[in-house]
Amino acid sequence: MSELAELPPNDDSAAWKEKLLDYYRQNAPTKIRMVNDAMMTKYAGKYDSLYGNLIKKYGPLGQPTAAATRPSISAPGGGAKKSIGDFHSNYVTLVTKATPSLPPRSYTSVVEGKASDASNGLETSTFTVCARVRPLLPPEEGQGGEMFAAVVAGDRVEETKTSPYTEQMLLCTPKVSIMGKPKLEESKFDFDYVFGADSNNEDIYKLTCMPLLKRALDGQVGVVFAYGQTGSGKTHTMNGIMDELIGSNLFSNETEVSFSFLEILGSDIKDCLEPADKPVAIGEALDGRILTRNLSNHVCANPEALSVLVEKAKSMRSTAATSRNDTSSRSHGCGILTIKDVETEIEGKLYIIDLAGSERAADSKNHDKVRMAETKAINTSLSALKECIRARTMASQPGNGGIHVPYRRSKLTLLMKDVFDIGCTRLCSTVVITACSPLAMDISHTASTLKYSAPLRVAMQGLAGKKLQRDELDPALWSADQTLEYLKKTHPNLPSPETFLGSLPGVHLCALPEKEFYIRTKNCGGTVEVAKEVYLAIWSLISDAKTRKRRPDGSIITAEDEEKERLQLIKDKEEKARVWAEREKHLKSEF
Numbered sequence: 249m250s251e252l253a254e255l256p257p258n259d260d261s262a263a264w265k266e267k268l269l270d271y272y273r274q275n276a277p278t279k280i281r282m283v284n285d286a287m288m289t290k291y292a293g294k295y296d297s298l299y300g301n302l303i304k305k306y307g308p309l310g311q312p313t314a315a316a317t318r319p320s321i322s323a324p325g326g327g328a329k330k331s332i333g334d335f336h337s338n339y340v341t342l343v344t345k346a347t348p349s350l351p352p353r354s355y356t357s358v359v360e361g362k363a364s365d366a367s368n369g370l371e372t373s374t375f376t377v378c379a380r381v382r383p384l385l386p387p388e389e390g391q392g393g394e395m396f397a398a399v400v401a402g403d404r405v406e407e408t409k410t411s412p413y414t415e416q417m418l419l420c421t422p423k424v425s426i427m428g429k430p431k432l433e434e435s436k437f438d439f440d441y442v443f444g445a446d447s448n449n450e451d452i453y454k455l456t457c458m459p460l461l462k463r464a465l466d467g468q469v470g471v472v473f474a475y476g477q478t479g480s481g482k483t484h485t486m487n488g489i490m491d492e493l494i495g496s497n498l499f500s501n502e503t504e505v506s507f508s509f510l511e512i513l514g515s516d517i518k519d520c521l522e523p524a525d526k527p528v529a530i531g532e533a534l535d536g537r538i539l540t541r542n543l544s545n546h547v548c549a550n551p552e553a554l555s556v557l558v559e560k561a562k563s564m565r566s567t568a569a570t571s572r573n574d575t576s577s578r579s580h581g582c583g584i585l586t587i588k589d590v591e592t593e594i595e596g597k598l599y600i601i602d603l604a605g606s607e608r609a610a611d612s613k614n615h616d617k618v619r620m621a622e623t624k625a626i627n628t629s630l631s632a633l634k635e636c637i638r639a640r641t642m643a644s645q646p647g648n649g650g651i652h653v654p655y656r657r658s659k660l661t662l663l664m665k666d667v668f669d670i671g672c673t674r675l676c677s678t679v680v681i682t683a684c685s686p687l688a689m690d691i692s693h694t695a696s697t698l699k700y701s702a703p704l705r706v707a708m709q710g711l712a713g714k715k716l717q718r719d720e721l722d723p724a725l726w727s728a729d730q731t732l733e734y735l736k737k738t739h740p741n742l743p744s745p746e747t748f749l750g751s752l753p754g755v756h757l758c759a760l761p762e763k764e765f766y767i768r769t770k771n772c773g774g775t776v777e778v779a780k781e782v783y784l785a786i787w788s789l790i791s792d793a794k795t796r797k798r799r800p801d802g803s804i805i806t807a808e809d810e811e812k813e814r815l816q817l818i819k820d821k822e823e824k825a826r827v828w829a830e831r832e833k834h835l836k837s838e839f
């Protein structure tokens with residue numbers, strides 16, 4: 249109690265830095281380099297809560313707990329594993345040799361490329377799956393043992409059979425041969441983009457988030473989220489993306505930009521920009537729209553106003569000390585940037601989601617009851633998210649449109665309904681960034697994180713090589729002439745379909761943002777109502793094409809086929825009933 253009474257005021261960052269340095273010096277000297285500018289910024293205004301977390305983890309000042317005095321590099325398992333630490337410098341050399349030197353990328357637009365590939369119809373919700381490995385941090389450098397980088401950016405493969413580009417994350421698992429020599433066991437995981445330890449937030453923003461922002465500016469939906477082990481760099485990446493976003497070309501006279509930030513802790517949802525007594529509620533309206541209650545939405549007139557909000561959101565995130573990260577985010581943080589077209593009132597959205605870190609059972613074994621329940625809630629919602637991505641990517645494949653995507657299972661996935669709902673009437677692009685620790689001591693956790701996330705990308709390529717019957721009713725597969733014919737026949741209220749369409753083929757028409765339908769309709773003398781009618785009609789055809797039933801061989805089951813099957817079933821049933829009635833008659837006559 250007396251110790252807490254002596255604490256400096258929360259707004260005195262310099263005094264707090266001294267206090268924290270002194271605390272780490274006495275209680276956790278090997279981690280003293282964690283007291284840096286990033287920590288001071290992250291905890292601005294709430295240093296006392298950080299201090300409380302540290303006391304829980306490392307004990308009162310001057311009385312370090314076992315967790316604090318335990319060497320930071322443990323060699324789990326003992327035996328053979330212990331000897332890995334003995335070969336530290338050999339492994340560093342081996343990993344350096346295994347690391348390819350990579351030229352600058354000759355391609356830039358994987359996110360956009362995925363969204364415009366229509367070989368099997370327009371993909372309305374696309375996933376670009378990336379991985380980023382963080383560098384060794386100052387407290388980890390020079391520590392010896394298993395504290396060396398064993399996860400690096402691997403080769404880049406251009407134009408494989410299933411994808412134009414593939415980048416690999418290379419895991420170099422240290423082993424000791426039976427002769428007692430150090431060796432590496434290499435495993436590779438394929439991604440759309442892999443960002444190595446030397447990558448910076450600006451590059452990541454340009455390749456992954458800028459195309460999503462374009463989507464949001466067009467009235468569509470973009471989502472970027474970071475997933476991975478605690479301490480692997482998710483918050484660093486997502487905060488970096490938000491900082492880059494502030495400096496981007498967001499503001500104009502034609503748009504109104506607003507920002508909200510919420511955090512999800514288990515079933516509790518909190519507004520980080522205007523904390524209130526009432527919790528935030530997320531629900532679904534009767535027409536399927538997602539509604540939030542008690543969530544403040546702040547209109548920002550310029551980058552400075554957005555910057556103030558982003559800084560506030562960062563400092564309001566709930567954090568706690570985990571065994572791997574003294575400033576771990578223990579909630580899913582979700583920034584929602586809404587960009588409204590002032591004229592048409594169409595809103596595009598960009599979600600920036602920093603997921604709470606996953607922890608292995610071994611890492612969470614020292615948690616108290618509350619922290620244990622929190623870890624369980626985090627893992628439950630992360631697995632709901634994984635399941636939704638898996639189901640949605642499978643549902644993308646022709647013939648699988650009926651697959652159930654359980655997005656109502658968690659508040660996080662409900663909030664992201666547009667991404668998962670196959671009936672959503674606008675294009676969505678999602679970028680998953682899998683954050684990895686580079687450390688050899690984390691290699692098994694990193695492997696399981698990558699083992700999960702890498703196949704999310706492969707799932708989308710599952711159609712490669714499979715021959716499908718072409719769906720003539722899918723507007724994304726129509727030529728320009730077919731599209732024009734459809735417009736003339738089905739939308740007589742559209743004054744000049746030729747002017748409206750130009751010479752766009754179906755896929756380009758389907759990919760047009762809603763406001764472009766308004767502009768084109770206006771240009772050919774039509775009304776807003778007609779624009780809306782055409783837009784919804786096209787999206788209803790897209791959605792029908794996505795949910796069209798197919799046989800396992802890829803052929804389409806038409807409505808007539810279904811009717812024929814239904815009549816045949818009725819006939820078979822009647823025939824069975826007749827046979828049974830006859831048998832019964834026969835039996836009765838025998839007894």
Ligand SMILES: Nc1ncnc2c1ncn2[C@@H]1O[C@H](COP(=O)(O)OP(=O)(O)OP(=O)(O)O)[C@@H](O)[C@H]1O
Pocket residue numbers: 286381382383385476477478479480481482483484485570573575576577578603604605606683
């Ligand atoms: N690419 C990077 N370059 C430099 N430092 C980094 C990088 N990535 C992460 N860090 C540093 O590593 C530490 C842990 O990162 P961060 O808090 O982002 O992890 P996290 O995955 O969000 O963890 P948690 O899930 O526990 O919140 C921080 O001190 C952060 O500044």
